[in-house]
Amino acid sequence: MYVLILGIAKLLAGAISMGVGDFLATDAQVDLVKRERKREEWEFDNYPEGEVREMIELYMSKGLDEPSATRLVEILSQKRDAFVDIMMAEELGISIDDAEETPWKHGLVNFTSFMIFGIVPLIVFIIAIAAGASGETTFYIAIGVTALTLCGMGLLKGRLTKTNILLSVLITLGLGALSAVIGWAISFILQKYVGAAE
Secondary structure, three states: OHHHHHHHHHHHHHHHHHHHHHHHHHHHHHHHHHHHHHHHHHHHHHOHHHHHHHHHHHHHHOOOOHHHHHHHHHHHOOOHHHHHHHHHHHHHOOOHHHHHOOHHHHHHHHHHHHHHHHHHHHHHHHHHHHOOOOHHHHHHHHHHHHHHHHHHHHHHHHHHHOOOHHHHHHHHHHHHHHHHHHHHHHHHHHHHHHHHHO
16 A cells, blocks of 8 residues: 555656646746847847848858848848748747747646556556555566556657657667666665665
């Protein structure tokens, strides 16, 4: 029962941590985009010649000759908002679409994903204990189901990102195994040295 309670507490803490982390990261990105856009708008409104020259030099660095780059930028500069958007993308590498992201949705998705994939081993653990399986058997069953869950995550990631599915599965499984080994090593060290000190 202690292991089950600890597992549920760890799952909730991890899910909340991941959700809050994603929320804060997305919120910071949105703030950055909005702040940089305001700065670029101010520069365009107050120093249009300088901004136009920057864009001309940027396109020249991409291979356009100066007359072609000048002509292109003169056309773009006729539409202030479009020009600023392009400047942000070309000069700063920032997409204006990032300003439309919703931080709480990102946090909720991350929290839910963590809970869904993290609760699978716990459910198996509960079922195995209820069925009267020994602690050792339950442990190995949980490892097997966790490995299958990680493979499922890798498969899903590979399909969504259109990358090599086998490689995605192996990387996800490998990182999951590494995390488990690190967690076990830390608990072993704490139990051996901190526990012995008590």
